Amino acid sequence: MxxxxxxxxxxxxxxxxxxxxxxxxxxxxxxxxxxxxxxxxxxxxxxxxxxxxxxxxxxxxxxRGFSVEDSFRGTEIRCLLEGYAARELAARPDRGPVVAELRDCLAEGDAIFAKGHVVKEDEEAYGRMNRRFHDTINSGARDPLLSDLIHRVYAVPFVAPAVVAFNRVPLEEIFPILVSGHHQHHAIVDAIEAGQPDVAETLMRGHSSPARRSLGLDKLPEIALPDV
Structure with missing residues (x-):
């Protein structure tokens, strides 16, 4: 934690x-x-x-010196790699226990958003849930090389799924962004459970948009991340 x-x-x-x-x-x-x-x-x-x-x-x-573009591209690459992990997991015949753990993550996220808004205190809980969700998919693929590559990308600033910057985006704006991303979580798990590798991979690859928006990375001129 x-x-x-x-x-x-x-x-x-x-x-x-x-x-x-x-x-x-x-x-x-x-x-x-x-x-x-x-x-x-x-x-x-x-x-x-x-x-x-x-x-x-x-x-x-x-x-460390870094640019917004580093974080933007790192998030794109992370989702490409995680898309392949989702694909591999969806193709595994023994994916049931992993799906059950993912469903638990979904329930945790649903509880965070049930009140219809987020508060600053939700930042830690959401970041923890999001990291667990992505780690579960990555480890569930059982591909050590892929897992290593994903964790290398996590070293790029603001790319790791546990990172949420509630201070960068107003709470009233970040709520629909996070809810949209969590709806994608549900769709990804549905595809994995249904054994649809192509769908799971496509959905995970598209998951980079809410990730970038939740950090303000889609508003490059408007944010003040260190840029060197």
């Missing part, structure tokens, strides 16, 4: 408060956020896995 500290550090990077190349010191970040150094220390490696930080010196971190 992602910590609020990791979310807040990510926001500082996205907002440009922590600019590319900035050294990220545990003590300074802890003081800024009003927390102890321990949750900061735990959050930094996870943010490095997302591609937001890179090693700097001995056991240190710095904000």
């Amino acid at each position: 992602e910590s609020p500290v990791a979310q807040r550090i990510r926001e500082l990077i996205v907002e440009g408060t922590l600019a590319p190349g900035t050294r990220v010191a545990e003590a300074a970040i802890a003081e800024r956020l009003g927390v102890s150094r321990t949750p900061v220390r735990n959050a930094l490696p996870a943010l490095a896995m997302e591609g937001l930080l890179e090693p700097a010196g001995k056991r240190g971190w710095a904000v």
Whole structure:
């Protein structure tokens, strides 16, 4: 489960408060956020896995330089690879248990959206559910090489499915975007369960649009992601 500290550090990077190349010191970040150094220390490696930080010196971190286009293209490539994973899973005769786990993810998402809107506190729950959904499909394909390639793409900033940036898009705008993406989740699972590899792959490949829109990546001139 992602910590609020990791979310807040990510926001500082996205907002440009922590600019590319900035050294990220545990003590300074802890003081800024009003927390102890321990949750900061735990959050930094996870943010490095997302591609937001890179090693700097001995056991240190710095904000990684990247462009909006990197994230845009990375999301496209992620969905192409995950489309193949969905295809392989849909063709497996033993996919039943995986489908059951995916249905559980759908129920979790349905519960988040049942109230007809989202609040800031939903960010962690949705990101966790979305990561679990995509990880379940990727692992369910049982293709180690494909899984490795997908996780390599996750290292591009804002490409990993657990990343949701509620601070970049107004909540009233992000709600229909996320609901649309979750409807796609339902259709993808239906195709996998029905044993329709072509349909499952096509739907997953098309899943990049709501992913980009939920991060504001479809509004390139309007957002302030670090661009170097």
